[in-house]
Amino acid sequence: MNRLFVALALPDHVRAALSGLRRGFPGARWVAEENFHLTLRFIGEVDNRAMDDIAEELDRVREPGFDLELDGFGSFETKGKVRALWARILASEDLNHLQRKIDTALDAVGVARETRRFKPHVTLARFRDAPLDRVNELICEASPFSAGPFPIGSFTLFRSFLHRDGPVYRPEMVYPLDGDAFSDPYFDEFRDDDEYDFQDENAVPSH
Ligand code: 3AM
Numbered sequence: 613m614n615r616l617f618v619a620l621a622l623p624d625h626v627r628a629a630l631s632g633l634r635r636g637f638p639g640a641r642w643v644a645e646e647n648f649h650l651t652l653r654f655i656g657e658v659d660n661r662a663m664d665d666i667a668e669e670l671d672r673v674r675e676p677g678f679d680l681e682l683d684g685f686g687s688f689e690t691k692g693k694v695r696a697l698w699a700r701i702l703a704s705e706d707l708n709h710l711q712r713k714i715d716t717a718l719d720a721v722g723v724a725r726e727t728r729r730f731k732p733h734v735t736l737a738r739f740r741d742a743p744l745d746r747v748n749e750l751i752c753e754a755s756p757f758s759a760g761p762f763p764i765g766s767f768t769l770f771r772s773f774l775h776r777d778g779p780v781y782r783p784e785m786v787y788p789l790d791g792d793a794f795s796d797p798y799f800d801e802f803r804d805d806d807e808y809d810f811q812d813e814n815a816v817p818s819h
Contacts, residue, residue: 678706
């Protein structure tokens with residue numbers, strides 16, 4: 613079986629900055645520098661055939677690249693105990709749009725829907741049951757923190773291998789997002805075939 617998730621890989625300099633936030637904290641399991649990512653959708657365990665279908669369907673997603681910024685921290689809690697500390701992603705409509713496209717693609721191949729609302733974050737550390745006030749102190753010590761804007765030019769289908777000393781995430785497929793060719797004003801001018809006379813090398817658009 614293959615344990616899969618779809619995520620954004622982060623540039624080296626951003627992962628290095630996140631790594632610099634590590635602090636001594638009893639019971640914290642800090643994410644290894646090479647593992648920092650932004651999960652778009654957790655898939656779970658699937659067989660090889662389902663993995664092929666998923667990889668193929670994701671390949672149909674066409675979205676433009678965009679910039680992201682990290683700013684500050686947040687935590688996930690259950691019953692007054694903190695389970696995860698994360699870096700906050702500044703709100704991005706482009707990111708939400710890409711995430712919805714990926715959800716739709718995975719729906720099409722029968723991956724069970726995530727019931728929790730998408731909350732973009734980069735997990736920094738996990739805890740078994742850290743008290744909220746101690747984690748808030750940690751956040752104060754590490755603040756202020758921001759990184760970016762940095763460009764996102766692809767999304768990745770990761771395979772996760774769970775080991776005793778922490779997970780290893782292996783990129784199975786990397787899907788490029790559209791570059792900015794279509795926002796190049798020169799390219800835009802010549803984009804509409806109807807307005808371009810292929811017989812004449814010097815032709816210009818009619819408008
Ligand atoms: O990106 P983060 O670190 O928030 O917590 C897991 C990690 O999220 C999450 O998938 C990401 C890659 O492992 N994850 C693990 N098991 C999960 C589950 N059963 C899960 N997300 C939802 N449901």
